[in-house]
Amino acid sequence: NAGVTQTPKFQVLKTGQSMTLQCAQDMNHNSMYWYRQDPGMGLRLIYYSASEGTTDKGEVPNGYNVSRLNKREFSLRLESAAPSQTSVYFCASSKREGDEQFFGPGTRLTVL
């Protein structure tokens, strides 16, 4: 079992460019999440998907979109990257809402 995988591991973008962060889990989990982590701020929820076919905004959704492609995959898209989106992005999954979350290794994104 790979658990939760994320691609890419590192990315550098110029302001205004777009990109998609990919996340997949092989644990047959229903719920998936995207967080961003900035120094001293902890983990802040961007979007989540309680189950296949549903997505909801978290605490900091502005500038992002998500797609729950199927039960395994949950992608995060930046349509027009801004320097304020420089961060480490973590994807996580859980069997259902409220259960322990399993995190992927993270994507370190820099927007110049």
Add this chain to the structure above:
Amino acid sequence: QQPVQSPQAVILREGEDAVINCSSSKALYSVHWYRQKHGEAPVFLMILLKGGEQKGHDKISASFNEKKQQSSLYLTASQLSYSGTYFCGTEWKGGSYIPTFGRGTSLIVHP
């Protein structure tokens, strides 16, 4: 609203004890605890549920005081491997079942 964690940082020697606190301004349904080592992903430690049910870690304990809307994580006889940043995540009564995480407590254990 993020829960508030205290202290922000703790420095210990191996074998010493530590307590990390997490408090919320809202009534809580549950509290989650995670540990993150530098450059790695957060790893689940335990969940404390309303009513006292606890799921998680054998070597680390925690309490959940529903009335005071707070939780404490107890690290006893700390080991070098305990070093990292500890996050609490709180689920509010009447809110979604998604924990809101605190800003973290950095724990450094020296030999």
